Amino acid sequence: MxxxxxxxxxxxxxxxxxxxxxxxxRGGWLLLHEPLIGLANNFDMxxxxxxxxxxxxRDASIPPGQNSWQAPLPRYTxxxxxxxxxxxxxxxxxxxAALPPMRWQAVRSPDGGFSLRWIGAVKFTSLAVLAAWFxxxxxxxxxxILAASGHAxxxxxxxxxxxxxxxxxxxYAEFAAVFFTYAxxxxxxxxxxxxxxxxxxxxxxxxxxxxxxxSKIQHMLVGAVMLGALLxxxxxxxxxxxxxLILAVALSAVGGLTIQSLHMQADRSTSIRHANLTNTVLMxxxxxxxxxxxxxxxxxxxxxxxxxxxxxxxVAGVQQNHPCPELLELSRSKFLKLALLEPMVVVRTYLGAxxxxxxxxxxxxxxxxxxxxxxxxxxxxxxxxxxxxxxxPAFAAFLxxxxxxxxxxxxxxxxxxxxxxxxxxxxxxxxxxPIALGVVVFGDGxxxxxxxxxxxxxxxxxxxxxxxxWLVAACGKAxxxxxxxxxxxxxxxxxxxxxxxxxxxSAETA
Numbered sequence: 001m002x003x004x005x006x007x008x009x010x011x012x013x014x015x016x017x018x019x020x021x022x023x024x025x026r027g028g029w030l031l032l033h034e035p036l037i038g039l040a041n042n043f044d045m046x047x048x049x050x051x052x053x054x055x056x057x058r059d060a061s062i063p064p065g066q067n068s069w070q071a072p073l074p075r076y077t078x079x080x081x082x083x084x085x086x087x088x089x090x091x092x093x094x095x096x097a098a099l100p101p102m103r104w105q106a107v108r109s110p111d112g113g114f115s116l117r118w119i120g121a122v123k124f125t126s127l128a129v130l131a132a133w134f135x136x137x138x139x140x141x142x143x144x145i146l147a148a149s150g151h152a153x154x155x156x157x158x159x160x161x162x163x164x165x166x167x168x169x170x171x172y173a174e175f176a177a178v179f180f181t182y183a184x185x186x187x188x189x190x191x192x193x194x195x196x197x198x199x200x201x202x203x204x205x206x207x208x209x210x211x212x213x214x215s216k217i218q219h220m221l222v223g224a225v226m227l228g229a230l231l232x233x234x235x236x237x238x239x240x241x242x243x244x245l246i247l248a249v250a251l252s253a254v255g256g257l258t259i260q261s262l263h264m265q266a267d268r269s270t271s272i273r274h275a276n277l278t279n280t281v282l283m284x285x286x287x288x289x290x291x292x293x294x295x296x297x298x299x300x301x302x303x304x305x306x307x308x309x310x311x312x313x314x315v316a317g318v319q320q321n322h323p324c325p326e327l328l329e330l331s332r333s334k335f336l337k338l339a340l341l342e343p344m345v346v347v348r349t350y351l352g353a354x355x356x357x358x359x360x361x362x363x364x365x366x367x368x369x370x371x372x373x374x375x376x377x378x379x380x381x382x383x384x385x386x387x388x389x390x391x392x393p394a395f396a397a398f399l400x401x402x403x404x405x406x407x408x409x410x411x412x413x414x415x416x417x418x419x420x421x422x423x424x425x426x427x428x429x430x431x432x433x434p435i436a437l438g439v440v441v442f443g444d445g446x447x448x449x450x451x452x453x454x455x456x457x458x459x460x461x462x463x464x465x466x467x468x469x470w471l472v473a474a475c476g477k478a479x480x481x482x483x484x485x486x487x488x489x490x491x492x493x494x495x496x497x498x499x500x501x502x503x504x505x506s507a508e509t510a
Contacts (some may be wrong), residue, residue, distance in 0.1 A: 010141055011457070013144040015084065015149055016148050016248075019149075020132060020155055020156065022156045026161070027165045028124065030380060031120050031168050031169065033377075035074070035368055036072055036368075037166060037169065037376070037377075038167070038169030038170045039072065039166050039170050039365060039367060040068055040070060040366040041067050041072065041170070047084075047086075047171075048086075048089060049076075049084070050083070050084040052092075052102075053078050053084035054083075054095075054114075055076060055077065055078075056068060056073040058074055059451045064079060069365045070372050071368060071371050072366065074116055074169075074194075074369045075089075075114065076113060077112050078102075088260075089173045089176065089216065090211040090214045091171070091215060093327065094122050094126070094175070094176065095171060098119040101114075102114040116170075117143075120168035120170075123167075123175050124168055127159065127160075130183060131151075134151060135148050135151055135155070139190070147189075147419070147422065150469045150473070153469055157213075157383065157465055158383070158458060158462055158465055162382045163360040163454075163457070166362075172451075174454045176215040177219050177455040178454075178455060178458050180208050180211040181363035181455060182213075183204070183208035185226070185424075186425075187201060188205055188421075188424055189421035189422070192230075192233065192421040192423075194417065196242065202245060202247075203248070205248045205249060206248040206249070206251075206252045209248070209256070214259065214410040215260075216455075217272075217443075218436075218440060218443055218452050220260035222256075222436075222455075223249065223252050223253030223440060225432045227246070227249045229424055229427040230246065230249055232410065232431075233426075233509075236419075236420055274313070276444050277327055277330055277444075278312065279313050279444055279447040280442055281327055281330065281447040282305075282323075283445040284349050284441055284445035285299075285349050286305075286309035287309045287310050289306075289309070289342070291507050292306030292307070294306070298338055299334045299335075299337070300334055301324060301327055305323070307323075308323040310439040311323065327442075335440040349442075350438060352446065353438075353441035353449055354392070354395065356449040357399075357440075358387055358388065358450075359384065359387070359388065360384040360457045361376060362451060363450070387457075399437070400434060402426075402430035402433070402467075403430045418470075426467060432459045433460040436455060
């Protein structure tokens with residue numbers, strides 16, 4: 001992708017519009033599908049539902065907070081007899097935005113309920129408007145046509161893939177994680193292409209980065225990875241990283257990390273902290289040790305805890321009578337000690353996470369209302385099908401190879417050929433997925449790896465989409481240059497042949 005991209009053919013404008021429209025149609029089709037499509041509630045949605053007191057409309061004998069993992073429920077109602085509390089997550093912003101139309105419908109409905117599609121419509125509209133704004137005003141408006149084309153391809157193939165839009169008609173925080181990370185990364189990429197980014201753009205970057213960090217506890221480091229990618233990408237393209245941009249990302253990264261750390265230490269997060277520690281140590285780390293008792297001792301736990309390797313927070317009796325109560329106060333800094341003393345345990349634990357991270361679309365809970373664990377209808381094409389076809393070694397390469405590719409480019413002359421904005425996108429999307437998977441496995445163990453790694457998988461697909469598009473564009477430019485050079489070389493020969501022919505005819509006439 002060239003840095004200017006200023007005089008491209010109108011065909012690029014058409015391609016951008018078509019790709020954006022394709023993405024919007026894909027998302028709108030799933031949003032409005034009948035019956036409703038969305039990820040069934042495994043109980044995590046209660047953390048956002050509690051912010052607006054909205055719960056499924058069903059038989060009065062069913063508790064408001066009970067999960068419905070077999071299928072999503074299409075209608076909800078407001079009630080004030082249940083108070084689980086409002087969890088700290090930026091996903092709640094979409095729930096608050098959808099609150100007026102949901103209340104309007106609830107008042108006018110005979111059953112006092114409202115459709116879950118309202119929040120889906122708010123999320124879809126937010127993503128579509130943001131994508132159109134990035135494409136038109138910031139990319140096409142600045143004549144960065146190739147960048148706009150690559151962006152439109154990402155929107156069509158990844159952001160509006162069912163792997164993301166299945167979270168529209170839900171209260172899950174995965175959508176907020178994707179939305180605000182997309183907003184932050186794209187804004188930073190645009191700022192990297194400017195000599196002096198505006199104050200408003202830096203403010204947008206700071207806000208989006210903070211909200212990305214606040215989407216889920218598992219994403220508290222997303223701002224730190226953005227900052228690292230921003231500094232690393234300064235080596236590409238020869239354009240220095242602007243100080244206001246660094247400050248905007250750094251302040252939001254520190255703020256997000258601090259807020260989430262305090263959030264995890266709050267009393268209301270105690271059960272979540274205990275569940276995560278139990279699943280990490282008993283479910284993931286100890287089963288990957290040749291000597292669980294020794295590994296437990298390395299972590300500062302009684303050796304007897306090793307006898308409970310393989311258990312999880314959800315095994316009957318664990319929550320009521322924990323088999324290793326010392327584990328509940330374990331400091332996560334102990335995992336650094338484990339990495340030094342027993343590195344193969346850490347490696348095997350991470351490899352186990354790679355094996356469990358492959359599905360992008362959840363393959364346990366139902367996706368279609370009115371059924372029993374129904375899968376996505378076949379008419380909805382998704383990149384998840386391609387991911388599922390990969391063998392474990394191929395998927396491991398799919399996950400880890402981007403970092404190696406960026407490392408090679410960073411150390412070689414290739415770095416001079418990459419636009420600084422594109423370089424930031426590639427470095428971030430290469431670094432974040434493997435880091436995110438490490439945070440997931442040593443933060444939650446193997447419980448819900450598919451869902452917890454959702455943002456990592458989305459970012460990974462963005463990397464491969466961008467790199468393939470960039471390579472195709474680079475090859476196209478090289479081919480066009482080659483053809484132009486051949487044409488320029490052939491032109492003098494044609495003129496010489498014409499002059500010789502004219503001289504011959506003049507001689508014959510004489």
